[in-house]
Amino acid sequence: MSDDPQNVVVVGASLAGMRAVQAAREVGYTGRLTLIGEEVHHPYDRPPLSKEYLAEGDLTTIHEFPGAADLAESADVDLRTGTRATSVDLDAGIVSTSVGTVEFDALLIATGVRARRLPGTAHLDGVHVLRDLDDARNIRAAMDARANMVIIGAGFIGSEIASAAVKRGLEPVILEAAHTPLVRAVGEAGGAGLARMHSRNGVDLRCGTAVSEIVGSDRVEAVRLADGTEIPADLVVVGIGADPATEWLDSSGLTIDNGVVCDETLRAADNIWAAGDVARWTNPLFERPMRLEHWTNAGEQAIHAMENLLNPDEATPYGHVPYFWSDWYGQRIQFAGIPIGEPHIVEGDFDSDNLVALYREGDRLAGALAVNRRGDIMKYRVQIAKRGTWDAALAFAAKRSAANASAHA
Numbered sequence: 218m219s220d221d222p223q224n225v226v227v228v229g230a231s232l233a234g235m236r237a238v239q240a241a242r243e244v245g246y247t248g249r250l251t252l253i254g255e256e257v258h259h260p261y262d263r264p265p266l267s268k269e270y271l272a273e274g275d276l277t278t279i280h281e282f283p284g285a286a287d288l289a290e291s292a293d294v295d296l297r298t299g300t301r302a303t304s305v306d307l308d309a310g311i312v313s314t315s316v317g318t319v320e321f322d323a324l325l326i327a328t329g330v331r332a333r334r335l336p337g338t339a340h341l342d343g344v345h346v347l348r349d350l351d352d353a354r355n356i357r358a359a360m361d362a363r364a365n366m367v368i369i370g371a372g373f374i375g376s377e378i379a380s381a382a383v384k385r386g387l388e389p390v391i392l393e394a395a396h397t398p399l400v401r402a403v404g405e406a407g408g409a410g411l412a413r414m415h416s417r418n419g420v421d422l423r424c425g426t427a428v429s430e431i432v433g434s435d436r437v438e439a440v441r442l443a444d445g446t447e448i449p450a451d452l453v454v455v456g457i458g459a460d461p462a463t464e465w466l467d468s469s470g471l472t473i474d475n476g477v478v479c480d481e482t483l484r485a486a487d488n489i490w491a492a493g494d495v496a497r498w499t500n501p502l503f504e505r506p507m508r509l510e511h512w513t514n515a516g517e518q519a520i521h522a523m524e525n526l527l528n529p530d531e532a533t534p535y536g537h538v539p540y541f542w543s544d545w546y547g548q549r550i551q552f553a554g555i556p557i558g559e560p561h562i563v564e565g566d567f568d569s570d571n572l573v574a575l576y577r578e579g580d581r582l583a584g585a586l587a588v589n590r591r592g593d594i595m596k597y598r599v600q601i602a603k604r605g606t607w608d609a610a611l612a613f614a615a616k617r618s619a620a621n622a623s624a625h626a
């Protein structure tokens with residue numbers, strides 16, 4: 218079709234951006250393709266940064282995506298690393314960057330999120346966040362110097378960092394403001410159950426703890442709590458969540474509200490699409506707006522967004538069952554769906570690091586949490602995708618449980 222784009226620009230050269238440009242070539246797009254990323258590295262994978270990279274990796278390792286280094290040769294992609302998009306003019310079809318302007322007739326926004334920092338700590342050495350490779354290198358170097366380590370935030374990233382630190386022989390303290398961690402991700406009982414993994418592995422997790430100050434003049438010396446307690450620290454890692462990287466879109470006219478707001482097809486405006494951690498779209502499968510910070514979504518959503526971008530007249534809705542995993546102390550935690558209410562344990566228990574728990578919304582199976590049940594979680598994810606009922610999920614769980622019991626008899 219003559220109106221189909223011939224000059225596509227993708228901003229954000231990480232998982233979503235990389236998958237998007239690869240998908241464009243896979244579906245036969247032959248026009249211009251530019252991938253703009255502010256990092257100097259070729260696109261690389263982030264999950265290993267808080268896991269093997271901190272725990273055991275070689276400091277020179279980069280988990281580059283396959284094909285990332287030769288995108289120009291293999292996919293005719295104009296990859297511009299070290300280039301930060303600073304604004305976009307939608308009417309003119311121009312992205313301004315730190316090194317000049319780039320024209321487009323269709324744009325895919327994939328700028329992800331930025332880790333939240335503690336206000337007033339920018340001048341202090343030894344206070345880190347973990348979002349990119351350079352962050353991971355700095356944290357790893359401090360861990361190798363056998364730092365007194367405090368982690369602020371007991372979410373998934375903070376917990377993975379604690380687990381890696383233990384593996385390296387450190388004794389981190391985790392400070393969590395909420396009385397129970399991860400309530401929004403897995404419910405109150407789910408968060409409390411998972412949090413016990415820290416104490417089982419000898420980590421001092423202090424919940425309901427407000428940090429009042431990071432003490433130090435040039436470099437961190439301690440973390441002071443609201444009750445006056447000071448915890449000595451020469452390495453503080455802040456894991457208190459992330460915000461969508463949308464500052465470059467502030468004057469664009471796009472709707473920005475906890476991410477780039479898109480319709481069901483991932484369209485933010487005419488010829489403007491978004492995918493990955495930065496995108497907030499209405500998920501038709503759950504009939505509600507969502508913005509996910511999950512690896513699986515970023516890749517799948519980017520492929521879908523690119524296919525719609527290249528064929529906008531036949532754009533299709535993006536329905537997705539959220540899925541993420543996290544690794545703590547050698548245990549694999551997985552979640553599929555959405556955590557409505559409290560988990561109903563159908564097999565195992567938290568304290569044996571082996572469990573399946575389900576979440577319901579009305580008559581429907583809404584979510585599933587698993588610890589060390591890699592074979593089970595995807596089966597529940599399929600049921601959620603099919604809008605399976607709660608009763609069917611319980612019947613399925615009973616069958617699995619009986620099968621597992623006889624396998625171990």
Ligand SMILES: Cc1cc2nc3c(=O)[nH]c(=O)nc-3n(C[C@H](O)[C@H](O)[C@H](O)COP(=O)(O)OP(=O)(O)OC[C@H]3O[C@@H](n4cnc5c(N)ncnc54)[C@H](O)[C@@H]3O)c2cc1C
Binds near residue numbers: 254513
């Ligand atoms: C340490 C860590 C561990 C994780 N572990 C897991 C896990 O175990 N399981 C799981 O499901 N998910 C995990 N995730 C989440 C997963 O990695 C993300 O969902 C995924 O990286 C999102 O991809 P993205 O491309 O949308 O965004 P990002 O990976 O955030 O990439 C966005 C890119 O855009 C660039 N950018 C931003 N602004 C601009 C601009 N103005 N101009 C140019 N470029 C710009 C950024 O520098 C970045 O390179 C983890 C994330 C981190 C940080």
